[in-house]
Amino acid sequence: MSMSCSLHRLTAEQAKAVQSFPDAVSELLGYEPPAPKVSFFSKLFRSSLQEVPTSRARLQPIGQSETFDLGHAWHILHYLFTGSADEGKWPAAFIMYGGQELGPDLGYGAPRLLTAEQSTEIAAFLNAQSIHSMNAAYISQDIESAKVYWKAALDPSDRQRQVDELWGLVQELRLFIGQLAATRSSALVHIY
Numbered sequence: 561m562s563m564s565c566s567l568h569r570l571t572a573e574q575a576k577a578v579q580s581f582p583d584a585v586s587e588l589l590g591y592e593p594p595a596p597k598v599s600f601f602s603k604l605f606r607s608s609l610q611e612v613p614t615s616r617a618r619l620q621p622i623g624q625s626e627t628f629d630l631g632h633a634w635h636i637l638h639y640l641f642t643g644s645a646d647e648g649k650w651p652a653a654f655i656m657y658g659g660q661e662l663g664p665d666l667g668y669g670a671p672r673l674l675t676a677e678q679s680t681e682i683a684a685f686l687n688a689q690s691i692h693s694m695n696a697a698y699i700s701q702d703i704e705s706a707k708v709y710w711k712a713a714l715d716p717s718d719r720q721r722q723v724d725e726l727w728g729l730v731q732e733l734r735l736f737i738g739q740l741a742a743t744r745s746s747a748l749v750h751i752y
Contacts, residue, residue, distance in 0.1 A: 561698070563668055563709060565610075565634030565655060567736065569626040569750040570673075575620055575746040578662050578673060585663035585671050590748055592622035619653055628736040630655070634751060635709035640697045640726070641689070645706040651685040659749060667752030674747045679740035686734045692728045698723050 568588070570578075578585045620641070630637065638655045642648025649657050659672035674682070700712040700719055713719040740747055 561633060562634055563635070563751060565630040565749065565751045567628045567630070567733075568622045568750065569628075569736075569740060570746045570748060572746075574619065574622075575673065578748075579660075582662040583664065584619050585748065586666065587619040588622050588748065589666065589671065591666065627734060630729070630733070632709070633726060634733070636703065636712075636726065637730070637733075639703060639706060639708045639710075640694055641685075641706050643697065645708050651681040654678070654682045654685070655749065656751070662748075666750065669751065671748045671750040672730060674749060676740070676744040676746055679745060679747060681723045683734070683741035686730065686737055689730060689734075691723070694727055694730070695720075698726075 570588075573590060578588065634655050638648065638653065639645055641652040641655070646656070647653070648657065654674070659674040659678060661670040662673050663670055698712070698719065700714050702712060703712040713722050737747075739745070
């Protein structure tokens with residue numbers, strides 16, 4: 561089984577909608593609702609299913625241009641930011657913790673809504689990171705011992721390639737989160 565993580569920029573209207581109707585987060589993330597269940601008596605007496613009226617319009621899925629995909633690197637980044645595979649303090653632990661859980665569990669817990677204020681805190685945290693601190697934290701044996709969802713290279717040149725690739729991803733993440741902070745946007749974090 562593989563797990564990935566994506567961050568999704570939300571408009572103010574989308575953020576308000578998922579706060580009012582938390583299950584609507586599935587719609588934003590492109591999940592189709594399950595078909596309604598037909599009861600035994602409905603089948604027996606052939607009564608038709610009646611649509612339940614909704615008090616809101618269905619939300620359109622978030623577009624690729626509004627999505628930042630961490631892919632399988634989410635857990636190693638969490639580890640490098642926090643020093644732990646499963647814990648950490650805010651804002652370093654933003655990939656796994658923080659924000660408001662919304663809707664059903666769609667993978668590795670429910671998606672989480674990060675506010676504009678939290679986006680600003682994350683942006684400041686990411687801006688304080690350096691390739692030197694990442695390189696120092698990337699100790700292959702410790703990563704393996706912590707059971708991080710990542711295959712850390714033991715060969716020095718492969719290890720450095722991994723660090724460089726992760727640093728490139730962090731720089732792209734900085735830009736995405738920086739735009740969230742600059743536009744006072746909220747975001748969804750979804751590990752699936």
